[in-house]
Amino acid sequence: MDEKEQLIARIAVAQRGLGRVFGAARWNPLMSLNLTIRQLKVLLTLVQRGSSSGHELTQEMGVSLATVTGVVDRLAAQGLVVRREDPADRRVRRLEPTEKATKLVTSIxxxxxxxxxxxLSRLEVEELQALDRVVHRLAELAAEQSPAAD
Structure with missing residues (x-):
């Protein structure tokens, strides 16, 4: 393994360690959720988009409409999602996050x-400047790779 690959591996291990620390915090709202991963994915998608049809969610998640319907039913029962008629096509039901859902995702x-x-506040200014350059460069590379960039 060359030096670049070794550095990438070290960074990946450090990031996983940070993820474990962040995820294990008892005050983290994720720890108190009573949602499956699939329900959380749907919720995050809806909060990000504002609304979606069931068909759009099936394509996004790669699951059947019956699966999405079950997930949405459980989210609706918890007061996190509502179904509304699509103003452009009355046959389509739009799924929208409730204010409760938006607050939950924001708190996470x-x-x-x-x-x-x-x-970050515990780093020196020089360390923050170096991190700022790296993070902005990563954001540029991610934007170039993103389908939205096309």
Whole structure:
């Protein structure tokens, strides 16, 4: 393994370690959720998009409409998703996150950001400047790779 590959491997191990620390925090809202991974994926997708049809979710998640319907039923029972008629096509039901869902997703994101910011505050200015350059470069590379960039 050459030096570049060794560095990539070390960085990946360190990032997994950070993920374990962030994920294991008892105050993390993820730890108190009563959602499956699939339900959480649907919820995150809906909060990001604002709304979606069941058909769009089946394509996004690569599952059947029956699976999406079951997941959405359970999310709706928890007050996290509502179904609405599509104003452009009355045959289509739009799925929308509730305010409760949006607050939940925001709290998950904010909790991780707060812990990350606390760690960053312990770095020296020079370390933060180097990290800033690297993170912005990674964001550029990710944007180039993203289907949205096409």
């Amino acid at each position: 994101m904010d909790a991780g950001n707060a812990q990350y910011r606390e760690l």
